[in-house]
Amino acid sequence: MVNYLDLEKKYGAQNYKPLPVVIAKGEGCWVWDTEGKKYLDMLASYSAVNQGHRHPTIIAAAMDQLGKITVTSRAFVNDQMGRFLKKSAELAGYEQALPMNTGAEAVESAIKMARKWGEKVKGIAKDQCNIIVCSNNFHGRTITIVTFSTEAQYREGFGPFTPGFRVAPFGNAEALEALIDENTCAILVEPIQGEGGVIIPPQGYLKALREIATRNHVLLMFDEIQVGLGRTGKMFCFEHENAKPDVLILAKALGGGVYPVSIVLADRAIMSVFTPGDHGSTFGGNPMAAAIGIASLDVLINEKLPERAETLGNYFSEQLRKIPCPAVKEIRSKGMMIGVEIKPEFGNARRFCEALMDRGILCKETHITTIRFTPPLVITKEELDWALERITEVFKELC
Ligand SMILES: *Cc1c(COP(=O)(O)O)cnc(C)c1O
Numbered sequence: 001m002v003n004y005l006d007l008e009k010k011y012g013a014q015n016y017k018p019l020p021v022v023i024a025k026g027e028g029c030w031v032w033d034t035e036g037k038k039y040l041d042m043l044a045s046y047s048a049v050n051q052g053h054r055h056p057t058i059i060a061a062a063m064d065q066l067g068k069i070t071v072t073s074r075a076f077v078n079d080q081m082g083r084f085l086k087k088s089a090e091l092a093g094y095e096q097a098l099p100m101n102t103g104a105e106a107v108e109s110a111i112k113m114a115r116k117w118g119e120k121v122k123g124i125a126k127d128q129c130n131i132i133v134c135s136n137n138f139h140g141r142t143i144t145i146v147t148f149s150t151e152a153q154y155r156e157g158f159g160p161f162t163p164g165f166r167v168a169p170f171g172n173a174e175a176l177e178a179l180i181d182e183n184t185c186a187i188l189v190e191p192i193q194g195e196g197g198v199i200i201p202p203q204g205y206l207k208a209l210r211e212i213a214t215r216n217h218v219l220l221m222f223d224e225i226q227v228g229l230g231r232t233g234k235m236f237c238f239e240h241e242n243a244k245p246d247v248l249i250l251a252k253a254l255g256g257g258v259y260p261v262s263i264v265l266a267d268r269a270i271m272s273v274f275t276p277g278d279h280g281s282t283f284g285g286n287p288m289a290a291a292i293g294i295a296s297l298d299v300l301i302n303e304k305l306p307e308r309a310e311t312l313g314n315y316f317s318e319q320l321r322k323i324p325c326p327a328v329k330e331i332r333s334k335g336m337m338i339g340v341e342i343k344p345e346f347g348n349a350r351r352f353c354e355a356l357m358d359r360g361i362l363c364k365e366t367h368i369t370t371i372r373f374t375p376p377l378v379i380t381k382e383e384l385d386w387a388l389e390r391i392t393e394v395f396k397e398l399c
Contacts, residue, residue, distance in 0.1 A: 021033050029379045041362050042363040051305065052257070058258055058299060061291050061295035068287070070286065087294055099285035100264065102262055111131065111144065119185075124182070131148075138190070143162065170196070177212045186221050189220075190222070196366075204241065206238060222238055228253075232334040233313060235306045248264070249262070249265075300377075308336075308377050314333075323388075325395035338372070342370070
């Protein structure tokens, strides 16, 4: 029999350290390994699978589009992209949209847009724009993006880096405002930090950033790649504080777990800094991606997945908090975005993830100390109860 773990070890770049489970099939919240053992997926591919694995509506849209046309390039117009852009823009309340593929690409696109806006609209001198970001951020893995990571490993060995970024402490609006000067074109922030360990800023932070951006004539850009599209109990995380950013970046669940689809949303006054030839992507906005993007949004809307995330997420985190476990330092949650931080004296969170895996639950540690529970939003109360039983057992065993 093929040993898939060895195959990856031998032929793959070793830039990940996966749990030793080989997944061969998935449906809804469940995945099966090559031996047919069933697991509850409580990671949902870092929120790329909010709609569940192989959602029938999304698969049907993909199959239908496969039978028509898949890639056209932007040299021509296709009959899917415009509908997708309209749907995304209207849903979030923006005038225009720029389609890309991965999250990192969308963040790069937003950075380019902000800089060009800084020069052309705000009047910042050539090559002088700066952008304020936050400590403990995660926005992707390109050279420019890791430039402003505060995680040493993400940068180590990858220099030289891109100038023009300033790092403010996450959650402190006053400290962020103090870094703004006349050359600041934008603020780039995750409304809740996902990779950073499910870090929720103080109440009022997003609203304060909105006011700071307006007062200082800089663009507020929210990276909602992980926390947008229903995850936190609202379609968009900024809705919790009615703090609509000037630029909204979406990816992950926009592709419904089927295809990489990302987008940058803004009003025309900002988006229009891009003129033909300024920026592009061969696959961005291809008809396959657009058809899947439309279906992915339809599922979120029609199945009221943000509302489900709110009610069932709150139920799940309440139940988690009731489990007696001296190893738990803190449980942080917003909707179906839940982080359980383990006290360092009880070892790494990975130990817990491995024990959960043995009992049929897949999740992944983030930042060594935190177990992240972010199941597909189609998960049912019964499935959550099933998980809670096993989580309780593991907490008992490892404490
Ligand atoms: C995953 C993620 C990204 C990067 O997306 P990729 O598709 O992996 O490039 C950027 N920002 C946030 C907040 C993310 O969670």
